[in-house]
Amino acid sequence: MWPGCAARIRPGHLGQARAHDTGHLGAVDGALCDNGAVHNYRDEGIVLSGHKLGEADRIVTVLTRSHGLVRAVAKGVRRTKSRFGSRLEPFMLIDVQCHVGRNLDIVTQVELIEPFARGIGADYDAYSAASVMAETASRITEAEPVSRAQFLLLVAAIRSLCRGEHPPRLALDAYLLRAMSVAGWAPSLADCAQCGAPGPHRAFSAALGGAVCSGCRPSGAALPDTDALDHLAALLTGDWARAEASDLHDQMDGSKLVSDWVSWHLERNIRSLRVLERT
Numbered sequence: 001m002w003p004g005c006a007a008r009i010r011p012g013h014l015g016q017a018r019a020h021d022t023g024h025l026g027a028v029d030g031a032l033c034d035n036g037a038v039h040n041y042r043d044e045g046i047v048l049s050g051h052k053l054g055e056a057d058r059i060v061t062v063l064t065r066s067h068g069l070v071r072a073v074a075k076g077v078r079r080t081k082s083r084f085g086s087r088l089e090p091f092m093l094i095d096v097q098c099h100v101g102r103n104l105d106i107v108t109q110v111e112l113i114e115p116f117a118r119g120i121g122a123d124y125d126a127y128s129a130a131s132v133m134a135e136t137a138s139r140i141t142e143a144e145p146v147s148r149a150q151f152l153l154l155v156a157a158i159r160s161l162c163r164g165e166h167p168p169r170l171a172l173d174a175y176l177l178r179a180m181s182v183a184g185w186a187p188s189l190a191d192c193a194q195c196g197a198p199g200p201h202r203a204f205s206a207a208l209g210g211a212v213c214s215g216c217r218p219s220g221a222a223l224p225d226t227d228a229l230d231h232l233a234a235l236l237t238g239d240w241a242r243a244e245a246s247d248l249h250d251q252m253d254g255s256k257l258v259s260d261w262v263s264w265h266l267e268r269n270i271r272s273l274r275v276l277e278r279t
C-alpha cells in the first residue's frame with residue numbers, strides 16, 4: 001500500500017479536481033453531474049496489484065491510459081461467483097469502468113482486453129520481472145501527472161514478457177531504463193555526467209547522473225567494465241541484437257547499475273514528496 005498516494009494523484013480526491021488536474025475532459029468518457037464533477041469514468045488500464053479488503057472485496061491498483069494511477073475497490077470479487085474477479089489479477093489489460101467514491105473509486109465493470117497474466121504466471125522469471133515493472137510503474141506514476149507514455153511503455157513491456165520475446169532480466173532492465181528516461185531521469189551512459197568529457201568512462205555514479213570521468217569520480221562510485229555501459233545503451237535504444245550478445249558478466253553488472261539508478265531516484269523523489277506534503 002502507498003499511504004497518501006490518492007492525495008498526491010488527486011488533490012482533494014474530487015472527480016472535478018481529477019478532470020482538471022490531468023487535463024482530461026471528463027465529458028469525453030464520464031457522466032457529468034450538475035456541478036461538473038465526474039461520477040463515472042471508463043478507461044483502458046493494466047492491473048498492477050491487488051490487496052484483500054474485508055471478506056470478499058479487493059483494492060486494485062490500475063495504471064490507466066488517461067486517468068493515471070487509480071486505486072479502486074472491486075466489491076465481491078473474491079467470491080467464487082464473481083463476474084470479474086479473474087479479470088482483475090495483476091498484469092491483466094482491461095477496459096475498466098469506475099464510479100468515483102469519497103475515498104476510493106468503485107469498480108463497476110471490467111472487460112478483458114489482453115490476458116497477460118495467463119502467459120506471465122506460467123514463467124517464474126517473467127513473473128518476477130513483471131512484478132518489478134509493476135511496482136516501478138506504480139512508484140513513478142504516483143509521483144507525476146498522468147503520463148500516457150508510461151502506460152504505453154508498461155503495456156509494451158508486459159506484452160513482450162508475455163510473448164517471451166527477450167530474456168526476462170534484459171526485458172526488465174530495458175523497461176526500467178526507458179521508464180526512468182521518460183520520467184526525466186535518463187542516465188548518461190557515455191559522456192561524463194558531471195563535466196561532459198566524451199566517454200567511454202569506467203565509473204558510474206547514480207548521484208551524479210551516470211557515467212563519470214576519472215577526474216569527477218566520487219569515492220564509492222561503481223566501477224563496471226565500460227562494456228556494461230555499452231550494454232545498457234543497447235537496451236535503452238532497443239538494439240536487442242547487441243544487448244543479447246553482451247557478455248553475461250556485463251549483463252549482470254548492467255543490471256546492478258540499473259537497480260542502483262532506479263532506487264536512488266525513486267527514493268529521493270519519494271522523500272522530496274513527503275517533505276512537500278508536510279509543508
Ligand SMILES: [Zn+2]
Binds near residue numbers: 193196213214
Ligand atoms: Zn568529468
